[in-house]
Amino acid sequence: xxxxxxxxxxxxxxxxxxxxxxxxxxxxxxxxxxxxxxxxxxxxxxxxxxxxxxxxxxxxxxxxxxxxxxxxxxxxxxxxxxxxxxxxxxxxxxxxxxxxxxxxxxxxxxxxxxxxxxxxxxxxxxxxxxxxxxxxxxxxxxxxxxxxxxxxxxxxxxxxxxxxxxxxxxxxxxxxxxxxxxxxxxxxxxxxxxxxxxxxxxxxxxxxxxxxxxxxxxxxxxxxx
Numbered sequence: 094x095x096x097x098x099x100x101x102x103x104x105x106x107x108x109x110x111x112x113x114x115x116x117x118x119x120x121x122x123x124x125x126x127x128x129x130x131x132x133x134x135x136x137x138x139x140x141x142x143x144x145x146x147x148x149x150x151x152x153x154x155x156x157x158x159x160x161x162x163x164x165x166x167x168x169x170x171x172x173x174x175x176x177x178x179x180x181x182x183x184x185x186x187x188x189x190x191x192x193x194x195x196x197x198x199x200x201x202x203x204x205x206x207x208x209x210x211x212x213x214x215x216x217x218x219x220x221x222x223x224x225x226x227x228x229x230x231x232x233x234x235x236x237x238x239x240x241x242x243x244x245x246x247x248x249x250x251x252x253x254x255x256x257x258x259x260x261x262x263x264x265x266x267x268x269x270x271x272x273x274x275x276x277x278x279x280x281x282x283x284x285x286x287x288x289x290x291x292x293x294x295x296x297x298x299x300x301x302x303x304x305x306x307x308x309x310x311x312x313x314x315x316x317x318x
Contacts, residue, residue, distance in 0.1 A: 117149065140181040143183075187259075198306075228289065228291050229290040232285075291304070
């Protein structure tokens with residue numbers, strides 16, 4: 094998928110790809126090629142520093158004893174490196190839904206491939222109890238189909254079923270789908286690994302098909318003046 098996304102930007106560069114579950118191999122190859130003198134771009138979707146490849150690349154460099162630095166390098170730098178920011182899926186999804194992230198929020202991935210479910214469960218419970226807006230990454234896959242329902246039930250212990258929920262698939266890309274629903278009905282809509290789910294807090298509302306989480310301006314200012 095990443096190769097397809099960057100294809101319009103390519104002007105003859107060599108492309109090295111690995112399949113799913115090949116993140117470590119891909120990072121190792123990128124580092125090896127860079128150490129050999131090539132100028133390398135390690136590509137993620139969204140923002141490379143949010144559930145992306147930046148952290149893994151830096152961890153591998155640390156484990157290999159490599160000292161990284163800014164792009165132009167410097168004394169003692171083995172590998173010049175630059176992390177280039179992108180638009181994370183949560184920001185793209187929020188823009189399509191209106192303004193659901195205007196106050197404090199927690200972002201939680203439901204993938205238990207690298208994080209035990211017990212840890213995910215604890216984080217969801219804590220975020221729900223603290224009244225954070227909750228952003229869910231990786232809500233469901235072909236082999237992992239029960240976690241989203243469990244999370245919904247956990248949050249229902251702290252919020253009413255009428256709490257607004259936004260479901261966005263393939264945000265800002267071909268095949269984009271946007272749904273505004275509520276906590277009680279969110280499970281009837283299809284989701285996959287390219288879907289972001291945003292669950293409002295106790296003050297979040299839905300107006301004209303858009304989700305708004307107030308920052309608190311109305312509590313402090315008279316906006317009718």
